[in-house]
Amino acid sequence: MGDRPQLTFKDFATDQEVRWCPGCGDYAILKAVQRALAEGGARPENTVFVSGIGCSSRLPYYVDTFGFHTIHGRAPAVATGVKLANPELEVWVITGDGDGLSIGGNHLLHALRRNVDLNILLFNNEIYGLTKGQYSPTSRPGTRSPTTPLGSFDRPVHPGSFALGAGATFVARCADIDQKNMLRLLLETRKHKGSSFVEILQNCIVYNKDIWDDVAAKKNAPEHTVWLSHGEPVRFGRNMNRGLRLNPKTLTVSEVNLEEEAVEEADLLVHDETNRVLAQMLLAMKPPLPVAMGVIYRQDEPAFDESFWGSKTGNRRHKVDSLIRTGVFSQQR
Amino acid sequence: MGDRPQLTFKDFATDQEVRWCPGCGDYAILKAVQRALAEGGARPENTVFVSGIGCSSRLPYYVDTFGFHTIHGRAPAVATGVKLANPELEVWVITGDGDGLSIGGNHLLHALRRNVDLNILLFNNEIYGLTKGQYSPTSRPGTRSPTTPLGSFDRPVHPGSFALGAGATFVARCADIDQKNMLRLLLETRKHKGSSFVEILQNCIVYNKDIWDDVAAKKNAPEHTVWLSHGEPVRFGRNMNRGLRLNPKTLTVSEVNLEEEAVEEADLLVHDETNRVLAQMLLAMKPPLPVAMGVIYRQDEPAFDESFWGSKTGNRRHKVDSLIRTGVFSQQR
Amino acid sequence: MTELSRQESYTVRFAGDSGDGIQLQGLQFTTTTAASGYDLATFPDFPAEIRAPAGTRFGVSAFQIQFGGKRVTTPGDTPEILVAFNPAALVVNLSDLKPGALIILDPDQFTQQHLKRAELTSNPLSDGSLSSFEVWEIDITRLTLAAVQDYGLGTKASARCKNFWVLGLVLWLFNQPRTRVSEWISNKFADPLVRDSNIAALNAGHAYAETTELAPKQRQEPLPASFLEGVDYRTVMGSEALALGLMAAAERTGLDLLFCSYPITPASSVLHYLSGLQDIGVATFQAEDEIAAVCAAIGASYAGKLGITSSSGPGIALKTEGIGLAIAAELPLVVLNFQRSGPSTGMPTKTDQSDLYQAVYGRNADAPLPVIAARSPSDSFEAAIEAVTLALRHMTPVILLSDGYIANASELWPVPDLASFEISGVNTRSGSSAKLFERDPATYARPWLRPGQAEHIHRIGGLEKDLLTGHISYDSQNHQAMTDMRLAKVESVADFIPPCKLESGTPEGLAVVAWGSTYGAIRQAVEELLKEGFQLGHVHLRHLNPLPRDLPGLLSSFDEILVVEMNTGQLASILRDKLQLKVRQLNQVTGQPFNVDTVKSFIRGLLAEEKSLELTQTQVN
Amino acid sequence: MTELSRQESYTVRFAGDSGDGIQLQGLQFTTTTAASGYDLATFPDFPAEIRAPAGTRFGVSAFQIQFGGKRVTTPGDTPEILVAFNPAALVVNLSDLKPGALIILDPDQFTQQHLKRAELTSNPLSDGSLSSFEVWEIDITRLTLAAVQDYGLGTKASARCKNFWVLGLVLWLFNQPRTRVSEWISNKFADPLVRDSNIAALNAGHAYAETTELAPKQRQEPLPASFLEGVDYRTVMGSEALALGLMAAAERTGLDLLFCSYPITPASSVLHYLSGLQDIGVATFQAEDEIAAVCAAIGASYAGKLGITSSSGPGIALKTEGIGLAIAAELPLVVLNFQRSGPSTGMPTKTDQSDLYQAVYGRNADAPLPVIAARSPSDSFEAAIEAVTLALRHMTPVILLSDGYIANASELWPVPDLASFEISGVNTRSGSSAKLFERDPATYARPWLRPGQAEHIHRIGGLEKDLLTGHISYDSQNHQAMTDMRLAKVESVADFIPPCKLESGTPEGLAVVAWGSTYGAIRQAVEELLKEGFQLGHVHLRHLNPLPRDLPGLLSSFDEILVVEMNTGQLASILRDKLQLKVRQLNQVTGQPFNVDTVKSFIRGLLAEEKSLELTQTQVN
Ligand SMILES: Cc1ncc(C[n+]2csc(CCOP(=O)(O)OP(=O)(O)O)c2C)c(N)n1
Ligand SMILES: Cc1ncc(C[n+]2csc(CCOP(=O)(O)OP(=O)(O)O)c2C)c(N)n1
Ligand code: SF4
Ligand code: SF4
Ligand SMILES: [Mg+2]
Numbered sequence A, B: 001m002g003d004r005p006q007l008t009f010k011d012f013a014t015d016q017e018v019r020w021c022p023g024c025g026d027y028a029i030l031k032a033v034q035r036a037l038a039e040g041g042a043r044p045e046n047t048v049f050v051s052g053i054g055c056s057s058r059l060p061y062y063v064d065t066f067g068f069h070t071i072h073g074r075a076p077a078v079a080t081g082v083k084l085a086n087p088e089l090e091v092w093v094i095t096g097d098g099d100g101l102s103i104g105g106n107h108l109l110h111a112l113r114r115n116v117d118l119n120i121l122l123f124n125n126e127i128y129g130l131t132k133g134q135y136s137p138t139s140r141p142g143t144r145s146p147t148t149p150l151g152s153f154d155r156p157v158h159p160g161s162f163a164l165g166a167g168a169t170f171v172a173r174c175a176d177i178d179q180k181n182m183l184r185l186l187l188e189t190r191k192h193k194g195s196s197f198v199e200i201l202q203n204c205i206v207y208n209k210d211i212w213d214d215v216a217a218k219k220n221a222p223e224h225t226v227w228l229s230h231g232e233p234v235r236f237g238r239n240m241n242r243g244l245r246l247n248p249k250t251l252t253v254s255e256v257n258l259e260e261e262a263v264e265e266a267d268l269l270v271h272d273e274t275n276r277v278l279a280q281m282l283l284a285m286k287p288p289l290p291v292a293m294g295v296i297y298r299q300d301e302p303a304f305d306e307s308f309w310g311s312k313t314g315n316r317r318h319k320v321d322s323l324i325r326t327g328v329f330s331q332q333r
Numbered sequence C, D: 001m002t003e004l005s006r007q008e009s010y011t012v013r014f015a016g017d018s019g020d021g022i023q024l025q026g027l028q029f030t031t032t033t034a035a036s037g038y039d040l041a042t043f044p045d046f047p048a049e050i051r052a053p054a055g056t057r058f059g060v061s062a063f064q065i066q067f068g069g070k071r072v073t074t075p076g077d078t079p080e081i082l083v084a085f086n087p088a089a090l091v092v093n094l095s096d097l098k099p100g101a102l103i104i105l106d107p108d109q110f111t112q113q114h115l116k117r118a119e120l121t122s123n124p125l126s127d128g129s130l131s132s133f134e135v136w137e138i139d140i141t142r143l144t145l146a147a148v149q150d151y152g153l154g155t156k157a158s159a160r161c162k163n164f165w166v167l168g169l170v171l172w173l174f175n176q177p178r179t180r181v182s183e184w185i186s187n188k189f190a191d192p193l194v195r196d197s198n199i200a201a202l203n204a205g206h207a208y209a210e211t212t213e214l215a216p217k218q219r220q221e222p223l224p225a226s227f228l229e230g231v232d233y234r235t236v237m238g239s240e241a242l243a244l245g246l247m248a249a250a251e252r253t254g255l256d257l258l259f260c261s262y263p264i265t266p267a268s269s270v271l272h273y274l275s276g277l278q279d280i281g282v283a284t285f286q287a288e289d290e291i292a293a294v295c296a297a298i299g300a301s302y303a304g305k306l307g308i309t310s311s312s313g314p315g316i317a318l319k320t321e322g323i324g325l326a327i328a329a330e331l332p333l334v335v336l337n338f339q340r341s342g343p344s345t346g347m348p349t350k351t352d353q354s355d356l357y358q359a360v361y362g363r364n365a366d367a368p369l370p371v372i373a374a375r376s377p378s379d380s381f382e383a384a385i386e387a388v389t390l391a392l393r394h395m396t397p398v399i400l401l402s403d404g405y406i407a408n409a410s411e412l413w414p415v416p417d418l419a420s421f422e423i424s425g426v427n428t429r430s431g432s433s434a435k436l437f438e439r440d441p442a443t444y445a446r447p448w449l450r451p452g453q454a455e456h457i458h459r460i461g462g463l464e465k466d467l468l469t470g471h472i473s474y475d476s477q478n479h480q481a482m483t484d485m486r487l488a489k490v491e492s493v494a495d496f497i498p499p500c501k502l503e504s505g506t507p508e509g510l511a512v513v514a515w516g517s518t519y520g521a522i523r524q525a526v527e528e529l530l531k532e533g534f535q536l537g538h539v540h541l542r543h544l545n546p547l548p549r550d551l552p553g554l555l556s557s558f559d560e561i562l563v564v565e566m567n568t569g570q571l572a573s574i575l576r577d578k579l580q581l582k583v584r585q586l587n588q589v590t591g592q593p594f595n596v597d598t599v600k601s602f603i604r605g606l607l608a609e610e611k612s613l614e615l616t617q618t619q620v621n
């Protein structure tokens, strides 16, 4: 970085008018992203945002780096091409629950299992915003929408469990309204080499208003979510008086109250980011258990793009010439 | 079924010449499928096999029921249409590791999470057979193939973990050469309402010869696999002298030898099909741990197709007529 | 303008922010005028954003209607009345207005801040830019707030009633009753506060017009009073008519309908209309993507149901491979394409006719299929029935082209009698699996063998099949025979097409040939030009592949052919190829439907050019 | 046949089970004859099954070669020698043979069981069906086993050496050396047992021919000895030449190449050829599907690399939406399509030319792009370079059509000099993001702005963009302007097409117009017909969209135009549309390339018909 001046989040804003609905959760995510780039020391000319189609996928227009607003569901594939073409770039993927988990599920799966070094943010508003409110694969059963006037009855897909099953090496979660933690998390996300998958609980104020309020609203978050820290006992609650304990027989977690019950901190479950089994349990928690936030799983593994090109040792002109002369297969293998 | 004569597996054979390579594992799977249909009492006229493209996907031509050999990767989608159109049908999906997990990953994901009542058999030979041996998303790192002459370096996808992450309600595994257990398992598969996902370890003798031998060959299977039974302690080995034990601190399993160590059957892990966390641990086991076989996870949940059509109470002619007269939205909601 | 002249029809445009309830206002005005027995056509034009930032130019939502006592086929070229809720709504619509048009606006909205949002450097109210119009500056917001203040809704919610306030005023202007609108409000809003406030606003706007100086000179209604009285008419949007056509076709054929789709603008509405109707054998499946949608529809047809899928251009692109499977497996399938502006994502909310190439040619291999198009909102009903008929009669996928304009536009519709629709020639032969490929000699349809019946058991797929047995075949002569058969099958559709006819005019001079949603504009243009004494005729194609066999005959007596399209010339290219015709072209690719005047001027120019050419030639000879 | 007559060229077909090593045998024979300086063309034709059941008709794998001392452009219509390893291989190939052809077979294979597998009810060796041929019944298997028994390979593995045994015999027949083959065997087989056994078999087959009564009367080599001596020639398969062309283009432009694909027959080989070459800046990415492949290639181009993708028809169908994005974003991209028989899965291992419609028209919206075709295995090299050139020069996706036949066929190839290829007019302007859409006036290329450079920072996507600034625009006039620009861009390709020329013949009489892999057969047919005194000329198109500007001029002096294609008439339809030409058609959709004779007979018939028509007309007049 040298003597480059420290950029601020404003340096990452473009001149384009932001076109989300007033009150949409996307505004807050945009801000956190811009702040994470600034605080993390991202270089605009080396940063690329790739998105699919959806309200969420508009984000790249508003970040003053390279941006490619591609087609519905295909951002992970385009981003893979970008990253393989130039592994020096910092590549972000912006997607929605429809874009990333409905039409784009396959590309997300393969980006994650290959561990391409991408920062993938999935804005989960449990609805198709841009196309006016149809239910999405993450919508809760019973969701009434233009295509499910009598209520949906599909079993939804759980973004985090899907990512873990796909072999992701970094699975995390945060909520749009928690600017402070979102920023912290995005800084971690940038640091992870390989695919980082972040589910962001996002409010679509028009078509799926306040669905996250029970869990994530300022007043509810302390009691209904738990922010995980690696190596720390899992505690939450406004006074940090509640905690989680593991039942090893049933392989389930349950809640304990440290003030009211005869438990001590030492009895609590300790978060271990590197344990996939634990990650699955934590990811699956839903009310009345607290919803897990933060880095739920993290594993260091080589990224797909790291050694993709190997070292270009050959004298190119000479080798192409000799392949032309003597045939590819005769030399190659 | 009434007085229908009991069919035998030969009644499920067609007059088409089977076109797999001599020695291909697909033959054994075909036989087990035909036997499962016969023994399970399937009615040929009510049974539909839907497949994609690949060596494996040829299977429907050889089973004397309805068969639809569709396009690459799309069998779960076509089968969903078949099953929704007529929930009375018994619908099987035949796919390969390329068909089902490369191009078709998204449809598999959504069939599983919706819990459409399909019996899905994924023939995993860790290679693209039909297109002459390119590596597949399940190929082990380092696999040399025409497209990876220097060895692959993608992280593979694990079929079972993927299915579990996708929300599957039935996840099972068996090997092509174990006719007896395969048959037993396929009978269970038929019985499960909702999507049943079965990974079958299959030998592609031409392009990926004997990759399963270490685990599944007759001589190796007893020591290198464990056949799970719900509610039973997890034991294996030629003399059933080995077992698995859970370490609740690390959430890992380890092997014990009941003859050599101071452990009793009561100390062993007991298989619980309904525990997703356990299922994940068992699915992830690989050598030196035994590979898990049989029904690894099973959960009863309503199938998507069950109540799809509701009850057709309306007087159709009258209602269509009145919709035409007064508008759809005015009546519908 | 001192008063509205008494005309045969009027064109009104409502415009404001997407949050102003413009579309609602427009639809309510539409229903009322329709109930009064006027003919009408509408054109909703909204931004891509769900709630575009208030006051911006790109955020303007508009709704235009032409209604009158004569036959109305277009929403009108140049509005005579513009309701502009804010400066942006004024400025983006100004250039479209008729000279002397009446503009109704709220001067309170012309603040510095709002002007800036609309990228205006001076105030149109004072800078003279409105000098050629009649402007009514009415304190709409203030008056609305005053009208509803007693209900205690709060300022924000109260202000939201202003669309009904203005609607009351406009209804008064055209001497239209408020009853339908009040009824609608009463049914729509459960909250009594909201309901009563809106009704109050509606009445207040009406009263305002009646009691102020406006009255009575501008009050007017179209001439003649009404020509449709006594007939059973209703308004219908294109997507609704299409949905109804599909339901009707399913009812007539006794088949359950499985509509498999994935949301996309502007195709989603049909999916919405068909949802929640399981009780009458109509089900929708929102698939994970367009590929799954077409595949599930194919699965449904394979299982013996009526499988239908829908999308717009980018989604149809994804369905291409699946459609090929339906061709190879010879299964009935209807594919709806609501065209929108492209390429790629393009302008999703804007209209286009540029997917004709894709429909006719856009598949790998020699893979022909029938392609038809709907020409207007109400015509979509019959087009849907025709599509289903073709699919079932020939055992083939069929593409039905509509577009964003027809899908959202409304039209007056003489309500059809369900019982009168006969779906003829549906392929109900069943036969046994031994005769999998025994074809109907007239339609080339193979029997439709359905799971559930023992004698139907068969296997099929996308590999080439033996012409007779249906077994896989790699035989080279068989492949030729199958290729020929597939072509002949689609050609055989032409044996069933009713005779081509002129929409208007006589078969001499200029033939104006077109398809799809340009119908209204061209029809009106041609009729007006005929009145001006020009010699021309209008041919509008339902069937684009195959073309009607008698089309060349019909066209042969014309001197010249003009093809009018909202694309770069796709039908023109097909006509040149298939009929070896020399054609002239009028193409517009703006995302907007044709104005009548654009068509008229072009044709006038063309015919003048011809004349002068003839003159020159006469002089030379 | 008593002896092989001394000819300018010979056609030999090897046929057997897919496990018999037929393709290997064919390729080895090819390399040897090429090294001797003969011209040649091959046609491998294999079943869809990996190891089809032994002895079945559908399981027969065949390899045909024509080689000779004159210019050879096709693998030959009618083999003069057939090596048939089993009854099935005999029976399926019999009807193709030249009358009096030599058949080499192993009588031990004609057991009851083998005859049954081949669906034969009587034994061809005794039922007279071979009476019009010269048949050499040689105990191939037994002799092979005897030859290699000392090496102790085991019966099964020993028997597998019989392809080399027969190769030795055939090499002797044409007086060809065994050295190249022995060398190849030595390099190929690591296991010394296998290596030595195969070499022994090769030598034994050769010795057998030399020492038995066969010799010497049938021994022959083509006439004249060799016309290619002294030049640097090699054999090349179409897919390899294409891969080499891409590498050469990357090297010449100094760009790294990222080839993103998904395996599919017959496109996979290029992907294979390009794999493992990272050390020279060539990387392959096997994507999860075709959609991901095209998208990754687009991503690569966006990031400044040469992004290329490949497939065959069904996979191209899936890429359609992505290609639209590349058009909208104006990024360079090469899309290779190895056509195969369809629709749907069709006959994957068989060839076709039926994806021309798809290439030219198969996208939603007005979305034009350049389409070119390769005409022969070696021509694929230059076609690849042209495709890359167009993509980079105009900043556009380009479709390059090849097919299953060219991909697998081999041809003699004068080795090109890498340094002599200049890729001219590559769009290397960079500019700044402020001028995102500042276009090159000749090519309409926008600057290629690459991540990594601060002054290049920009955002782009699939929404419609302002013609000048590149910002999102929903403006109607801008959409028209962008549509016009996209069309003009593709049209501008025609400004760079070298003059059209005749492949052979003179510009009078019949113009035979064609494209792609029909080249060889048509060329030979036309040349032979010219010799017969007919008036005709051969025009073979590289550029299919846009068409060369001077094509109408070239065609204008012909009396009639015949379009020859392996589809139902796709180029014919384009020529009718674009050039308003009346054309005759010769179409074949059998999954097999044209025979020279088919083309000749058709043209003869056509010209005779013309004559008699002329005669009738003269008589009448
Ligand atoms: C191929 C294709 N199919 C469908 C669409 C229509 N479409 C655009 S965005 C979208 C869903 C967006 O949902 P999500 O990803 O959740 O984004 P959100 O708007 O909720 O942020 C759909 C169906 C499209 N643009 N392209
Ligand atoms: C759209 C499309 N893409 C690619 C192919 C080529 N293709 C056919 S089968 C196959 C892979 C099959 O692998 P798998 O599913 O593992 O089946 P296996 O042959 O190993 O049983 C591929 C790539 C195709 N037929 N269609
Ligand atoms: S529709 Fe929903 S997700 Fe989209 S911008 Fe509006 S509030 Fe946000
Ligand atoms: S290629 Fe492999 S999977 Fe395919 S039939 Fe042969 S052995 Fe079986
Ligand atoms: Mg969403």
Ligand SMILES: [Mg+2]
Pocket: B054, B096, B097, B098, B123, B124, B125, B126, B127, B128, B129, B136
């Ligand atoms: Mg496989």
